[in-house]
Every structure is written in C-alpha cells, then in structure tokens.
Amino acid sequence: MKLAVIEGDGVGKEVIPAALQVLDCFDLSLEKIPLNLGYGKWEKTGQAITDADLKILKECDCILFGAVTTPADPNYKSVLLTIRRELDLYANIRPLKPIKGIKGATGNSDFDILVVRENTEGLYSSIEQVVENEAWSKRIITRRASERIAQIACEYAAKRHNHLTIVHKSNVIKADSLFLNTCREVAQSHNVIHDAMLVDAMAYDMVRSPEKYDVVVAPNLYGDILSDLGGALVGSLGLLPSANVGEKQAFFEPVHGSAPDIAGRGIANPIAAVLSVALLLDWLDKPEQARIVREAVEASINENIKTADLGGNSTTAQVTEFLVQYVQSH
Amino acid sequence: MKLAVIEGDGVGKEVIPAALQVLDCFDLSLEKIPLNLGYGKWEKTGQAITDADLKILKECDCILFGAVTTPADPNYKSVLLTIRRELDLYANIRPLKPIKGIKGATGNSDFDILVVRENTEGLYSSIEQVVENEAWSKRIITRRASERIAQIACEYAAKRHNHLTIVHKSNVIKADSLFLNTCREVAQSHNVIHDAMLVDAMAYDMVRSPEKYDVVVAPNLYGDILSDLGGALVGSLGLLPSANVGEKQAFFEPVHGSAPDIAGRGIANPIAAVLSVALLLDWLDKPEQARIVREAVEASINENIKTADLGGNSTTAQVTEFLVQYVQSH
Numbered sequence: 001m002k003l004a005v006i007e008g009d010g011v012g013k014e015v016i017p018a019a020l021q022v023l024d025c026f027d028l029s030l031e032k033i034p035l036n037l038g039y040g041k042w043e044k045t046g047q048a049i050t051d052a053d054l055k056i057l058k059e060c061d062c063i064l065f066g067a068v069t070t071p072a073d074p075n076y077k078s079v080l081l082t083i084r085r086e087l088d089l090y091a092n093i094r095p096l097k098p099i100k101g102i103k104g105a106t107g108n109s110d111f112d113i114l115v116v117r118e119n120t121e122g123l124y125s126s127i128e129q130v131v132e133n134e135a136w137s138k139r140i141i142t143r144r145a146s147e148r149i150a151q152i153a154c155e156y157a158a159k160r161h162n163h164l165t166i167v168h169k170s171n172v173i174k175a176d177s178l179f180l181n182t183c184r185e186v187a188q189s190h191n192v193i194h195d196a197m198l199v200d201a202m203a204y205d206m207v208r209s210p211e212k213y214d215v216v217v218a219p220n221l222y223g224d225i226l227s228d229l230g231g232a233l234v235g236s237l238g239l240l241p242s243a244n245v246g247e248k249q250a251f252f253e254p255v256h257g258s259a260p261d262i263a264g265r266g267i268a269n270p271i272a273a274v275l276s277v278a279l280l281l282d283w284l285d286k287p288e289q290a291r292i293v294r295e296a297v298e299a300s301i302n303e304n305i306k307t308a309d310l311g312g313n314s315t316t317a318q319v320t321e322f323l324v325q326y327v328q329s330h
Numbered sequence: 331m332k333l334a335v336i337e338g339d340g341v342g343k344e345v346i347p348a349a350l351q352v353l354d355c356f357d358l359s360l361e362k363i364p365l366n367l368g369y370g371k372w373e374k375t376g377q378a379i380t381d382a383d384l385k386i387l388k389e390c391d392c393i394l395f396g397a398v399t400t401p402a403d404p405n406y407k408s409v410l411l412t413i414r415r416e417l418d419l420y421a422n423i424r425p426l427k428p429i430k431g432i433k434g435a436t437g438n439s440d441f442d443i444l445v446v447r448e449n450t451e452g453l454y455s456s457i458e459q460v461v462e463n464e465a466w467s468k469r470i471i472t473r474r475a476s477e478r479i480a481q482i483a484c485e486y487a488a489k490r491h492n493h494l495t496i497v498h499k500s501n502v503i504k505a506d507s508l509f510l511n512t513c514r515e516v517a518q519s520h521n522v523i524h525d526a527m528l529v530d531a532m533a534y535d536m537v538r539s540p541e542k543y544d545v546v547v548a549p550n551l552y553g554d555i556l557s558d559l560g561g562a563l564v565g566s567l568g569l570l571p572s573a574n575v576g577e578k579q580a581f582f583e584p585v586h587g588s589a590p591d592i593a594g595r596g597i598a599n600p601i602a603a604v605l606s607v608a609l610l611l612d613w614l615d616k617p618e619q620a621r622i623v624r625e626a627v628e629a630s631i632n633e634n635i636k637t638a639d640l641g642g643n644s645t646t647a648q649v650t651e652f653l654v655q656y657v658q659s660h
C-alpha cells in the first residue's frame with residue numbers, strides 16, 4: 001500500500017508529523033511518499049500542484065493531507081479541489097461526534113452524525129463566468145453523482161442506525177428534486193429509513209436537536225456548511241477529521257485550515273489529523289487500531305493533556321507523545 | 331397608506347389576526363386590503379396567486395403576510411418568491427436578537443445581529459433546467475444587486491455599530507468575488523468598518539461567537555441558511571420577524587412557515603408576526619410605537635404568558651390579549 005503524505009502549509013507541517021507518529025505505532029507496511037504541495041510551493045514555483053504531483057497521487061492508494069493556505073489570487077488553483085476532482089474522490093465523509101470531556105457550543109453531546117457530502121459537483125463545478133458586472137456559476141446535479149453518494153451514505157447507514165437524512169432545497173431549486181428523489185430511491189432499495197430536510201431548516205435543527213440525526217447526505221456546498229456548523233456543536237473545528245473517498249482511493253484530512261496565525265509555534269492541536277489517521281485505519285480495514293487511536297484521544301482529554309484551543313497548555317509535541325505512549329501500551 | 335394583508339395558510343390564519351390586533355392599537359390611518367392567496371386558493375382555483383392579485387399588491391405601500399404552505403407539486407409557483415420578485419423587494423432584513431427571558435440553543439444571549447439577505451438573485455434566479463438525468467441551475471451575482479444590498483446594509487450599519495460582515499465563498503465560487511468586492515467598495519465609501527467571512531466559517535462562528543457580529547450581508551441562499559441558524563441561537567424560529575424591502579414598498583412576514591401540524595388549534599405563537607408588525611412600524615417611521623410593541627413582547631415572556639413552543643400553556647388569544655392590553659396602557 002502506498003500512502004502519499006502531504007503536509008502542506010502552516011500547521012499542516014506540525015499536525016501531519018504528529019499524526020504520522022501515531023500511525024507509525026502500527027505495523028502496516030505502508031510505503032510513505034512525501035509530496036510537497038501548496039502555497040509554499042506556489043510562491044517558489046508558481047504552481048501549487050503539478051501534473052507530475054497528480055500522476056504520483058494517482059498511483060498511491062491513499063493520501064494523508066494537512067492543510068494548505070489559499071491566497072486571494074484568482075489564478076491560484078486550489079490544491080484540495082484539484083485532488084478531489086482529479087482522483088474523483090466523490091464522497092466527503094465527515095463524522096460529527098463529540099469527544100468525551102469537550103463541551104460543544106450548545107452543551108449537548110448526545111449525538112453522533114455522519115455527514116456524507118457529495119464532493120464532485122453542485123456549485124463546485126468550476127463552470128462559471130465573470131464579466132465585469134455580472135457573474136454566473138452553473139450548479140450541477142446529476143443522477144449518477146446523486147446515486148453513488150446516496151449508495152455510500154446508505155452503506156454507512158446500514159452499519160450505524162440505518163437512518164438517512166437527505167438535505168435539499170427543492171422548494172426553490174428544481175435540481176435538488178433530482179438529488180432528493182435519487183437519494184430516496186437508493187435508500188428505499190437499501191431498506192434504509194429516510195427523511196428529507198430543507199437545508200435552512202437543517203441548519204436550524206442540527207443546532208437544536210442533533211441527536212435526531214444519523215447519516216446526513218447533502219449536495220456539495222450544503223455539506224460544506226453543515227459540517228463546519230457541526231464543528232461548533234462538537235466544540236472546535238480543530239477536532240474534526242474527514243475522508244474523501246473514491247472508488248479505489250481515499251484522502252484523509254483534518255477539516256481545519258492551515259491556521260497561519262498560530263503556525264510554527266508548536267501549539268497546533270493534532271487531534272483532527274490524528275482522528276483522520278483513525279479514519280485511514282478504518283479504510284484500511286483495521287477497526288481495532290482505529291478504536292485504540294480514538295481511545296487515546298479521549299484519554300489525552302481526560303488527562304488534561306490539551307492544546308491551548310481546548311483551554312489547555314500542552315504543546316503539539318506533548319499531546320503527540322501522550323497519544324503515542326497510549327497507543328503503544330494498548 | 332395601503333396595507334395588503336395576506337393571512338395565507340395554516341397558522342398564518344391565526345398569527346396575522348393576532349398581529350393586526352396589536353397594530354390596530356395605533357391610530358395610523360392605514361387602509362387594509364385583505365387578499366386571499368396561497369395553497370388553499372391553489373387547491374380551489376389552480377392558482378396560488380393571480381396577476382390580478384399582483385396588480386393589487388403593486389398598488390399597496392406595504393404588505394403583512396402570514397405563511398403559505400408549499401406543496402411538493404413542481405408546477406406550484408411559490409407565492410413568496412413571486413411577490414419578492416415581482417415587487418423587486420431586493421433586501422430581506424432579518425434581525426437576530428434574543429428576547430429577554432428566552433434561552434437560545436447555546437445559552438449565549440449577548441448578541442444582536444441584523445442579517446441583510448440579497449433577495450433577488452443568486453440561486454433564486456429560477457434559471458434552471460432539468461432533463462432526466464442531469465439538472466443545472468444558474469446562480470447569478472450582479473454588481474447592481476450586490477451594490478444595492480450593500481448600500482442598504484451600510485445604512486443599517488450606520489444606525490447600529492457601523493460594522494459590516496460580508497459573507498461569501500469566493501475561494502470556490504468566482505462570482506462571490508464580485509459580491510465581496512462590490513460590498514467592500516460600498517462599505518468603504520460609507521466609512522463602515524467591514525470584514526469578510528466564508529459562509530462555512532460563518533456558520534461555525536455564528537454559533538460560537540455571535541456577539542462578534544453586527545450587520546451581516548449575504549447572497550440569497552447563504553442568508554436563508556444563516557438566518558434560520560440564527561433562529562436556533564435566538565431560541566425559536568417562531569420568534570423571528572422579517573422585512574422584504576424594495577425601493578418604495580415593503581413586505582413583512584414571520585420567518586416561520588405555515589406549521590400545518592399545529593394549525594387550527596389556537597396555540598400558534600404570534601410573536602414573530604407581532605415583531606413583524608414592529609418592523610412595519612419602523613418602516614412607517616414610528617419608532618416609538620415599534621419600541622412599545624417589542625416591550626410588550628418582552629413583558630409577555632416576563633409574565634410567563636407563553637405558547638407551548640416556548641414551554642408555556644397560553645393560547646394565541648391569551649398572548650394577543652396580553653400584548654394588546656400592554657400596548658394600550660403604554
């Protein structure tokens with residue numbers, strides 16, 4: 001198995017080495033292939049990601065990714081979006097699960113949501129035009145993409161509480177009826193219990209009653225917004241891992257960005273990256289190892305080995321050391 | 331002044347009469363023009379709103395609107411969207427302000443946000459096509475619409491804390507750069523302090539730190555999502571009023587829908603409709619009267635005269651009676 005490792009920019013350079021230390025506790029015979037991509041590379045070479053990089057990535061089985069800084073420059077091609085698209089990583093999987101000992105914004109920690117975000121189309125089509133005084137973007141919904149995202153969402157649902165919520169705005173956007181109806185058909189054929197929520201009502205209800213949801217499937221941008229919102233319910237974006245999954249490949253990344261304000265100071269929270277490693281372990285079919293990593297994270301909180309964003313005063317290195325020791329002794 | 335009154339469907343038929351009782355406490359010499367629109371009319375006549383209705387509405391100065399039920403039928407033409415578009419009510423104004431005595435989802439009631447939602451374009455363009463397996467929608471952002479929404483947002487900001495937050499997703503959608511840059515220019519020329527937030531980060535931060543925001547300007551659908559989210563922070567969608575404002579006309583409506591599940595039982599919460607009357611009074615340049623209405627609402631909560639959605643056991647009629655008496659004696 002080949003694992004591409006992309007630290008990227010900012011805190012990516014701190015949390016990925018930390019996450020690798022945890023991963024290296026297991027004997028997985030992964031061949032690691034480091035790749036230098038992102039803003040730093042763009043500044044030096046004018047390209048954040050090259051065709052050669054993409055070729056290497058396509059030959060890897062999986063990718064561990066930190067974060068990249070995106071400059072305001074309109075010519076900058078987003079590394080993240082490029083990889084998602086070029087590798088056809090169609091499902092963005094974002095677990096929203098409270099961590100014992102961390103209080104989210106509403107104090108409710110009795111929920112466990114899996115956001116399954118369609119990752120290839122919607123408003124991320126890149127079909128757009130800007131003339132001086134008017135700009136349009138083509139938002140695309142296809143049956144094929146809706147079908148495959150619903151399928152993977154149903155597979156997750158079957159392993160969880162068999163409940164799928166389909167997010168849409170079909171009272172305004174007709175294309176969302178295609179998404180909604182396709183997801184309904186797939187859920188029916190999988191015998192998954194399903195309901196539908198308008199995206200505005202969903203933002204409202206997720207804050208009020210997150211415990212009502214199990215798997216939530218959503219078009220691209222709705223999933224983007226709702227999963228960030230979920231970060232507030234969990235307690236911090238610095239805690240959310242994610243997986244971008246394709247037919248044969250998968251790409252793991254913390255949901256947080258490169259956080260230039262705290263980069264280089266050794267205080268970045270490695271938890272989202274470490275939990276992304278847990279998702280990688282799940283994907284590699286190592287559930288026992290994934291469980292231990294998650295347990296280690298909970299133990300670190302319980303022992304108050306926390307970075308500043310969680311109100312602690314431990315460094316990235318101290319948290320990582322604790323996690324490694326926990327994993328090695330379990 | 332001519333005020334069109336549209337009860338609509340469901341609880342609209344209960345909360346609008348309640349709101350009118352409060353409005354009638356003042357001597358405003360408004361000529362009221364009742365109009366029957368919505369799903370009920372559609373069932374009977376096949377049309378939810380007719381050209382004749384629109385003609386009458388265009389001749390009114392302002393509109394008080396309850397709620398309408400929208401059936402899943404793809405041929406149904408949304409009354410709400412039709413009126414907003416036909417009357418060119420370009421600004422959707424949604425105050426997110428906690429009411430003393432009501433606890434929102436996060437317990438934080440130290441905020442006062444005004445969402446100014448662009449109400450004419452974005453994903454609400456209705457330019458869309460659905461063929462069997464593929465559907466697209468044209469999302470439109472124009473300088474003109476961005477300019478006028480920024481202008482009205484800046485006017486509100488100047489009367490508040492002079493702080494404007496511009497919501498966008500220009501790291502993915504180029505059109506949002508047009509929105510962002512236009513809003514920035516307008517804010518600059520109005521000397522309004524301004525910053526920008528990505529819509530996903532905004533959903534996150536509004537839950538965590540709503541006190542950081544003053545006026546928030548957003549493209550159509552982002553404003554839709556963020557204002558519903560704000561309902562959870564305030565405590566209930568049943569509390570949010572809104573105004574749809576055009577060059578010469580304005581349309582006032584509670585943000586909540588027709589709530590068919592509780593309609594007809596006399597238990598609907600009239601507060602959002604009554605606070606919409608307060609917005610109407612503001613618009614009529616009756617700030618003193620608007621203040622008394624808001625005070626009455628706070629007093630009702632304080633006296634525990636609350637409907638079931640707020641944990642009370644008062645009926646719509648009882649809450650309304652209290653409000654009327656309060657207003658009449660102040």
Ligand SMILES: CC(C)[C@H](C(=O)O)[C@@H](O)C(=O)O
Nearest residue numbers: 078080081224255501502530
């Ligand atoms: C950085 C940005 C392009 C990205 C997205 O919108 O998908 C991010 O918000 C995410 O959620 O991974």
Ligand SMILES: CC(C)[C@H](C(=O)O)[C@@H](O)C(=O)O
Nearest residue numbers: 171172200408410411554585
């Ligand atoms: C009912 C629907 C068309 C409407 C909208 O999307 O604008 C509603 O959600 C609102 O916010 O007023």
